[in-house]
Amino acid sequence: MKLMHTKLPDFIQKVQDAGKKRRPDTEVELIGLENLKSAKLASLRVGRIEEELVEITEDPEVSKVQVYMLPQIPETIHCVVIKALRKDGTSPKTILESMFITAPAPECYYHDSEVVDDRRVAYD
DSSP states (O other), rough: OOOEEEHHHHHHHHHHHHHHHSSSOEEEEEESSSSSSSOOHHHHHHHHHHHHHHHTTTTTOEEEEEEOOOOSSSSSEEEEEEOOOTTTSSSSOOOEEEEEEOOTTTHHHHOOOOOOOOOOOOOO
């Protein structure tokens, strides 16, 4: 099971390393995971993203790469955990709530690209 998943800090480092593999001065910006403290990602997909970062930075004109991590479906349900804590660290009550989070569609981020190579999985 350990080999099937990549921990979030390792993923962030792999994105940075892959974006700088061709030219170490390439700026790599990862957007969308700022609020995640812990997560695991499918290792096969991480490997694909690494390869695609190396591919996209082969163009000598590329000086910066932005990687956006967005929900696949613009409106998704997230679980909100509201936990009360006492000074001694014990919890008298926790409330679970649902939150709909709306995110911009991917088109908002690539509308000015000359070429869009869509390699997403089709869910037909």
